[in-house]
Amino acid sequence: MNRTEPAGTPLGDQFHLYDTTLRDGAQREGISYSITDKLAVARLLDDLGVGFIEGGWPGALPKDTEFFARAAAGELTLRHAVLVAFGSTRRAGIAVADDPQVRALLESQAPVVTLVAKSDARHIERALRVDVDEACAMVRDTVSFLVREGRRVFVDAEHFFDGYAHDPDTALRVLDAAGQAGADVVVLCDTNGGQLPLGIAETVREVAERTGLRLGIHCQDDTACAVANSIAAVQAGATHVQCTANGYGERAGNADLFAVTGNLVAKLGMPVLPEGRVAELTRTAHALAELANLAPEEHQAYVGTSAFAHKAGLHASAIKVDPLLYNHIDPELVGNDMRVLVTEMAGRASLELKGRQLGVDLADKPEALSGALKKVKALEAEGWSFEAADASLELLLRAEADDAPVEAPFRLESYRVVLEHRSGGDVVSEATVRVHVGGERVIATAEGNGPVHALDAALRQSLRGHLSWLDSVELSDYKVRILVGKPGTDAVTRVLVESTDGDRTWTTVGVHPNIVEASWLALCDALVHKSLTVSH
Numbered sequence: 001m002n003r004t005e006p007a008g009t010p011l012g013d014q015f016h017l018y019d020t021t022l023r024d025g026a027q028r029e030g031i032s033y034s035i036t037d038k039l040a041v042a043r044l045l046d047d048l049g050v051g052f053i054e055g056g057w058p059g060a061l062p063k064d065t066e067f068f069a070r071a072a073a074g075e076l077t078l079r080h081a082v083l084v085a086f087g088s089t090r091r092a093g094i095a096v097a098d099d100p101q102v103r104a105l106l107e108s109q110a111p112v113v114t115l116v117a118k119s120d121a122r123h124i125e126r127a128l129r130v131d132v133d134e135a136c137a138m139v140r141d142t143v144s145f146l147v148r149e150g151r152r153v154f155v156d157a158e159h160f161f162d163g164y165a166h167d168p169d170t171a172l173r174v175l176d177a178a179g180q181a182g183a184d185v186v187v188l189c190d191t192n193g194g195q196l197p198l199g200i201a202e203t204v205r206e207v208a209e210r211t212g213l214r215l216g217i218h219c220q221d222d223t224a225c226a227v228a229n230s231i232a233a234v235q236a237g238a239t240h241v242q243c244t245a246n247g248y249g250e251r252a253g254n255a256d257l258f259a260v261t262g263n264l265v266a267k268l269g270m271p272v273l274p275e276g277r278v279a280e281l282t283r284t285a286h287a288l289a290e291l292a293n294l295a296p297e298e299h300q301a302y303v304g305t306s307a308f309a310h311k312a313g314l315h316a317s318a319i320k321v322d323p324l325l326y327n328h329i330d331p332e333l334v335g336n337d338m339r340v341l342v343t344e345m346a347g348r349a350s351l352e353l354k355g356r357q358l359g360v361d362l363a364d365k366p367e368a369l370s371g372a373l374k375k376v377k378a379l380e381a382e383g384w385s386f387e388a389a390d391a392s393l394e395l396l397l398r399a400e401a402d403d404a405p406v407e408a409p410f411r412l413e414s415y416r417v418v419l420e421h422r423s424g425g426d427v428v429s430e431a432t433v434r435v436h437v438g439g440e441r442v443i444a445t446a447e448g449n450g451p452v453h454a455l456d457a458a459l460r461q462s463l464r465g466h467l468s469w470l471d472s473v474e475l476s477d478y479k480v481r482i483l484v485g486k487p488g489t490d491a492v493t494r495v496l497v498e499s500t501d502g503d504r505t506w507t508t509v510g511v512h513p514n515i516v517e518a519s520w521l522a523l524c525d526a527l528v529h530k531s532l533t534v535s536h
Helices: 035-048 062-075 100-107 121-128 132-148 160-166 168-181 197-211 226-235 257-266 278-291 313-321 348-357 366-381 390-402 451-463 515-535
Strands: 016-019 052-056 082-088 112-118 152-158 185-190 215-219 240-243 411-421 427-437 440-448 474-483 492-500 505-512
Touching: 016 257, 035 052, 035 062, 035 278, 052 062, 062 082, 082 100, 100 132, 112 121, 112 132, 112 168, 121 132, 121 160, 121 168, 132 152, 132 168, 152 160, 152 168, 160 168, 160 185, 160 197, 168 185, 168 197, 185 197, 185 226, 185 240, 197 215, 197 226, 215 226, 226 240, 226 257, 240 257, 257 278, 348 366, 348 390, 366 390, 390 505, 390 515, 411 451, 411 515, 427 451, 440 451, 451 515, 474 515, 492 515, 505 515
Parallel strands: 016 052, 016 240, 052 082, 082 112, 112 152, 152 185, 185 215, 215 240
Antiparallel strands: 411 427, 427 440, 474 492, 492 505
């Protein structure tokens, strides 16, 4: 716990990648980390290789106090990062050694402390209700006290950009007080998130020239510019950048750690992570989303599942020649993959590339490729969508390539689903399935809490004993979308079924005016696709 500099990056202490997910990021609506969660988040961030991890506000929040206690007791061992405690300067009119909040920062045993200090004259006068002299004394006393106690200190100059625009002399006095007392970094905070990149860069350059202090940057995303503002500040001279995982934070959020890191590495050539860790950006982003109990943002820059997904046929034609013609970086750099989406917008190149990704090479089968493209476009016009249903698309492509449908492990004779409202209010669905499998005609009946559940259960019951792998396959997700038809026609239902066997996950699609039939088509494709992988 005594190390105060990040370890393992080529830049070392010259540049700080500072994460505040556990404090500022936890202020996002809907996020509530347990202490176990906080420890897990910290381990993931350390494994990625960030330089500093702000663990929370000990003394102000009991959960954060316990987090630091458990970290100090040995539950958190950091290889790359340094643990940081966040807190405020001493209160007005009290000696710093007597302030319980300051004492709590020491008791946290964190080797680095980040102090928040108001740098806007209006906040000093109206919120703190002290004069500028006392505000500066509060900063100076607290920083010098913590430095004497062996702590490295950073100071977050809250509302700095607004304060500097209103009264630059006061804002600079606060920075000078921090620097003179021994703060290593003064962080310019766009607390209200209202700044734009050119303004940020101009202010950072000006403040650097006027103070000579080491500057950091902390940006909120209220103008959707937090990442751009952070990069602009770095280009203007800031050597400490504060971010949160996936941009989590209050209101519109904070600068996204993964987008900022991707830009620093890929665009500015700054090796801010240890060797080999940049490729862990995507995995880490998704793991941290799971810990926050939030779905990963599909369209997130660098690490989203759609970040390198191409839909237009024109794009695919160029990608076939050289993937970098339509990708701004190689997706593998950040641990992501390029995806080709097959839709009604797809061309031959899109389908050929997608087939190659799925293990179906149509390059030497122009007639099959043309047939598959024609079929995809016709099905898309009827409401089918293969963007998220790779398994169904693979079955279609294989059928065209082999000029015959993919052989299913069973054949349907008929199915029936009934719904019964029983006395007491219970509603139960019952399905009966008649299939031919393994040379036998099998009839099976099962109940479920809905027609699709009952149908799935009956199908499984009819196939059990004939398909050795059946019990390993589970339905892991089920999505329904009602598609409004053309004027004068009925709406159709599109069903996406996600299945897993524990090792991999695949998605199939079914479309029909009847939701049960649409579900049946998707369920059947899921089992056919699994049987195909077993036979291969």
